[in-house]
Amino acid sequence: MPIRVGIALYYVTGLYGAPSYFHWILVASSADTWAPQPILALELKKTFSTYIQSFTHCDVLRSTAFTGIVHLFTTTRYTPQTFYATIKDNFPARDPGWRFPGVYGPQGWTCATWILQILWRMREEGTWVSDRNFDHTYTRVLNLGSELIERTENVEYQGGVRVINF
Numbered sequence: 001m002p003i004r005v006g007i008a009l010y011y012v013t014g015l016y017g018a019p020s021y022f023h024w025i026l027v028a029s030s031a032d033t034w035a036p037q038p039i040l041a042l043e044l045k046k047t048f049s050t051y052i053q054s055f056t057h058c059d060v061l062r063s064t065a066f067t068g069i070v071h072l073f074t075t076t077r078y079t080p081q082t083f084y085a086t087i088k089d090n091f092p093a094r095d096p097g098w099r100f101p102g103v104y105g106p107q108g109w110t111c112a113t114w115i116l117q118i119l120w121r122m123r124e125e126g127t128w129v130s131d132r133n134f135d136h137t138y139t140r141v142l143n144l145g146s147e148l149i150e151r152t153e154n155v156e157y158q159g160g161v162r163v164i165n166f
Contacts, residue, residue: 002076003030003083005128006163007115008041009145010065022145024111026118027060027069028083034069035159037061040080042087044114051093051109055084061160068148068155068162070141072119073128091118106138130166140166 010023026042027034038057045054060066078086094109106112116137122128132140144164147154156163 001030001079002074003028003078003080004034004071004074005083005122006034006069006071007141008060008069009067009141009148010063011067011145011149012065022067022112022142023065024115024141026087026115028078028080030080033158034071034161034163037159040084042084044093044111046111051114053088053093055088067145068164070144070148070166071163072166073122073130075127077125077127087118090121112138112141132166 005026005028008025008027010025012021012023014020027039028042029036029039031039037059039060041054041056041058041060043054043056045052060069091114093114106116119128119137120134123130123134144166148162148164151162154164156165
């Protein structure tokens with residue numbers, strides 16, 4: 001049974017002079033579309049000065065900050081359970097040694113860096129095949145997030161979920 005893998009983007013409005021940003025959550029579903037909720041959500045959360053992993057099933061439509069899903073790929077290499085186990089066992093909440101290999105990426109360790117590290121490995125193992133340069137993955141996702149907000153013609157609606165292909 002194939003699973004769909006994407007990045008759920010949540011637009012977080014900046015407060016007290018801090019800039020607004022997208023919070024990234026890796027999502028997976030065995031459904032044919034992103035509409036059936038809840039979906040598997042693999043998230044990196046910052047609590048005070050440390051990071052923790054959060055693995056839940058969530059209804060993305062329940063949050064007003066939810067912007068949409070950047071659909072990355074569909075694969076038969078994993079089931080939702082093995083995908084979850086692979087992430088949990090191989091990608092710790094903090095990896096101070098790993099940095100985004102491209103010039104146009106997040107600085108330091110963030111939820112985006114964690115997901116990019118996972119995607120880097122998926123790319124190396126052949127699970128995620130993209131004709132795009134990996135160095136531009138971060139900025140591409142941000143640009144697609146802007147399209148989700150603006151609801152351009154590239155945005156598809158699956159139930160109430162806005163989806164755009166990577």
